[in-house]
Structure formats: structure tokens, C-alpha cells
Amino acid sequence: MATVKVKFRASSVAGKQGSLFYQIVHDRRVGRIRTAFRLFPSEWDAGKGCCRIESAIDPERREYLTTIQLRIQSDLERFDCMLTAFGQGGVTCGIEQLLAALSSPQPDMLFDFMQRLILQLRELNRIRTSETYTAALRSFARFRHQQDIPLAAIDGDLIEAYEADLRRSGVSRNTSSFYMRILRATYNRAVEKNLTPQRHPFRHVYTGVDKTVKRAISLESLRRLRMLDLRSDPRMDYARDLFLLSFYLRGMSFIDMAYLKCSNLQDGVLVYRRQKTGQLLRIRWEPCMQAIVDKYPLRHPDYLLPIFQNGLPDGRNQYKNRGHWINQNLKRLGNLLDLSGPLTLYCARHTWASVARSRDIPLSVISESMGHDSETTTRIYLSSLDTGMVDHANRLIIDTLSNETPE
Structure with a gap:
């Protein structure tokens, strides 16, 4: 009876990932079936023949190892079913035929x-x-x-x-x-x-x-938010400041803010690439931006904003946790201001676009400023505002007609 085991082969280059393969033993002969799985030595438990998922500190790496482990289990179950079928059918074959059968293409799922x-x-x-x-x-x-x-x-x-x-x-x-x-x-x-x-x-x-639900807040609400005295609640104060900074930075997304390096700011100009599209953007650094940066001690020497904490992995888990925490406090602020919808970091991006449009800034300029791939995306942001502008224009026309003196 043939046996199948999962084996790890370390890389010959120090610090590089090794590979996994299936070892088939049949009639005292040994064969291999390669896989595309790549692991570091510390991530493989040779005794148990499985991934050491708990060895990964970063949640993304743990999810990667979990996915590999599920694939391994699926392959082993398929191999076991095929070998059982061979045994029940009385099929006799050599190691070459067995390897060919086990590695033969299966229906792509x-x-x-x-x-x-x-x-x-x-x-x-x-x-x-x-x-x-x-x-x-x-x-x-x-x-x-x-x-x-x-x-x-x-x-x-x-x-x-x-x-x-x-x-x-x-x-x-x-x-x-x-x-x-x-x-x-x-x-x-x-x-x-x-x-x-x-x-x-x-x-x-x-x-x-x-068309999405309007997420922008009014300029008046933005002013009220900026003027709130939040010294008694540092958490809401911090959330408010990050919201305002996003607005000042032309509606910069939170992930782009989180990954800003100190080196991105040179000679009064912030230069960065959008995480989503890779587009290169430049923003003149204003005193209001510097005031927020100066207000908080850096948590990590490499990053411009106090989001990542030094000594912890700079993975997406820190960015996600911090964003979730900020949004929770922004919702509290939204309730305090009696806003009609939930206040989130993403509202800052919509608010900047809406305020820009209300100041008759051309759509092409707004689109370029926000790093949109096309004006179509910008129009989605502004759809609710544009409707309001049309209604306002219509009211002016009606009022003009109503106030007109007959000749």
C-alpha cells in the first residue's frame, strides 16, 4: 500500500523560503510531487507535518499559512480517496504510474x-x-x-x-x-x-x-467640528485632528496617511504614491498640517504621522486597528454634532471634493487633486452635490421670474 507524506525542503540560500512537496512511497520506491507552496523553516512543523500557523506574528501571514494548510488537507484527502479506489479495484501499478495518476489534472474547482x-x-x-x-x-x-x-x-x-x-x-x-x-x-x-x-x-x-449615499458633511459642520474644545477627551481630539488632516491633504485616504514616511516631506512639499493606484501626487505642506503633526509625538521614527507604533510589525493590522478606533470616536463626534449620518474618515475625502466643487473648482482639477483614475469616479463623489446645485439654480430662476416687474 502506498503512503503519502508532506515534506519541507529548505532553501540553499539563507533567509529564503523553502518549498513543500508530497513524498510518495510505494513498493519501497520513493517519488515526489511538487507544490507551489513556499515557507520559512520556522513555519513548518516536521513532526506533525503541518504549518506552524501560530509562528506568524502578522495576521496576514497567519492567513497565508492557513490557506496553505487547507490546500494541503484537500490534496491529502484527494490522494487518500484515489489510493483507496486503487486498492478496492485491485489495480497494480509501479511508482511511475502511481505518481502520474496522483498528479493528473483534476476538474478545476x-x-x-x-x-x-x-x-x-x-x-x-x-x-x-x-x-x-x-x-x-x-x-x-x-x-x-x-x-x-x-x-x-x-x-x-x-x-x-x-x-x-x-x-x-x-x-x-x-x-x-x-x-x-x-x-x-x-x-x-x-x-x-x-x-x-x-x-x-x-x-x-x-x-x-x-450612486453612493452622500458622505460629505457641510462646510458649516466642518467648521463646528474644527472649533470643538476636545481637550478633556484626547481620543476624540486625536480622531478629529486626523479627520481634519485628511481634509487638509485634499481628502487623502487613511491608508495613504498611515504609510507616509518622514522622507515623503521635502522642502515644503509632500510627495507620495497612492496605495490604491500607485499614482504620484504632490501637496504643498501648509501650516495647519504642520500644527497637527507637531501636536503629537511620533510613535515610529520612520513615519510622519502617529499611527504606527515602533517595536510592532508595520503590517496592515496596525493600520486597520487604528482606523477602526478613529472611526469609533468620529461616530461619537458625529452624534455630538447631531449629523444626519455616521462620521467616518472617508467622509473627509467626500467633504473636500464637495467643498471644492462648491467653490467652482473644475471637475478635472478635483479629479487630479484626489488622484482619481478618471473623472467618472469624481462624479460619483459629487453626484448628490451637483443635484443640490441644480436645484439651487432652478430656485434662483423661479425667484427671478416671480420678482420680475411687468412691462
Whole structure:
């Protein structure tokens, strides 16, 4: 009877990741099946034949190791089923035939294919994209009750049923479209790799972007926020200051603020690349910005703002935790100001765009200032404001007509 074990082979280069492979022993002969999994020696438990998930400090690395472990378990279960079938069928074969059978192509499954894409994205350091793919996979897996499906079995009826299920569960139209676009990108990638024929299963589901609910606050509310005396509550004071700094920095997103290095500020100009698009932006450094930076001691010598803490991994977990903490306190501030909607860091970005538009700054300038790929994105930000401007103009016209003196 053949046996299968998972083995780790360390790299010959110190500090580099090693590789995992499956060792097949049959009739006293040994064969190997390679994998694409890469690990550091400290992340592999040779005695138990599994990943040391707890060895990773960074949550992203733990999730990566967890994904690998799930893939290993899936492969071992498949090998066990095939070997059992061989034994029950009385099939006799040599090590070469056995290796060929175990490594033969299996029906390409959606979950497995998406997990491989997620691993590749993480290896390319496209962390945010890998997180969106993970969210879409989890959503679809819940719909499928965790049952994987062959890529070739995906059709329009299945995707329409998934969309209907999302709607029944209360998911917004934009969120549903978000998941659909990721699944469609995954499916199209599989088509490019000739893993499934193109059946256009997403033809009859919504994959657009609806106008979002207005997230900007009024200029008057922004002034009230700036004038609040928050010395008695340092947490809300800090949250307010980060919100204002985002506004001063032309609506800079929080992730871009978090990763600003001291070296990004040179000769009165802040130069940085957007984390989302890689676009290079320049912002003149103003006294109001420096006043906020001077107000707080740096928590990390390399970073411009007091967000990352020195001595801890500079991973996305620090950025996420700090952002969540700030938004909690901003919501408290929003309640204090009696705002109609929740106040979040993202509102600063919408507010800057809205104020800029109300000052008749051209749309092209606003789009360039915010680092948008196109003016279409900027229009989504400003859709609710533009409607209000049109209504105001209409009122002026009506008032002009009403006040006009007959000749």
C-alpha cells in the first residue's frame, strides 16, 4: 500500500523560503510531487507535518499559512480517496504510474482556483486586492454552503441565483456588484488559462456602480467640528485632528496617511504614491498640517504621522486597528454634532471634493487633486452635490421670474 507524506525542503540560500512537496512511497520506491507552496523553516512543523500557523506574528501571514494548510488537507484527502479506489479495484501499478495518476489534472474547482489567485496576489504584495478576493470567496462559499464547484459548471442560472440570495440577505446593490465583478474577473482569468470555456455567466447580473449615499458633511459642520474644545477627551481630539488632516491633504485616504514616511516631506512639499493606484501626487505642506503633526509625538521614527507604533510589525493590522478606533470616536463626534449620518474618515475625502466643487473648482482639477483614475469616479463623489446645485439654480430662476416687474 502506498503512503503519502508532506515534506519541507529548505532553501540553499539563507533567509529564503523553502518549498513543500508530497513524498510518495510505494513498493519501497520513493517519488515526489511538487507544490507551489513556499515557507520559512520556522513555519513548518516536521513532526506533525503541518504549518506552524501560530509562528506568524502578522495576521496576514497567519492567513497565508492557513490557506496553505487547507490546500494541503484537500490534496491529502484527494490522494487518500484515489489510493483507496486503487486498492478496492485491485489495480497494480509501479511508482511511475502511481505518481502520474496522483498528479493528473483534476476538474478545476472555483474555490481552489481563487485561493491560488489570492496566494499569488499576496506574493506580489497586492494585499488589498487579495483581501477583496478573499471577501468575495467567503461570500460565494456561504451561498454554496462551503461546497466547491467546478469552473466548467458555472453558468448564468447559478450566478443569478447567487445575486438573488445576496439581495434577500439585505446586501446593497453596490456590494453585490462588487462581489460579481471579482468573481467575473476570476472566471475570465480561468477562461484565459483554458480551464473552462467562456459561457458569459455574468451577462444578466448587475456589475455596475450605483450612486453612493452622500458622505460629505457641510462646510458649516466642518467648521463646528474644527472649533470643538476636545481637550478633556484626547481620543476624540486625536480622531478629529486626523479627520481634519485628511481634509487638509485634499481628502487623502487613511491608508495613504498611515504609510507616509518622514522622507515623503521635502522642502515644503509632500510627495507620495497612492496605495490604491500607485499614482504620484504632490501637496504643498501648509501650516495647519504642520500644527497637527507637531501636536503629537511620533510613535515610529520612520513615519510622519502617529499611527504606527515602533517595536510592532508595520503590517496592515496596525493600520486597520487604528482606523477602526478613529472611526469609533468620529461616530461619537458625529452624534455630538447631531449629523444626519455616521462620521467616518472617508467622509473627509467626500467633504473636500464637495467643498471644492462648491467653490467652482473644475471637475478635472478635483479629479487630479484626489488622484482619481478618471473623472467618472469624481462624479460619483459629487453626484448628490451637483443635484443640490441644480436645484439651487432652478430656485434662483423661479425667484427671478416671480420678482420680475411687468412691462
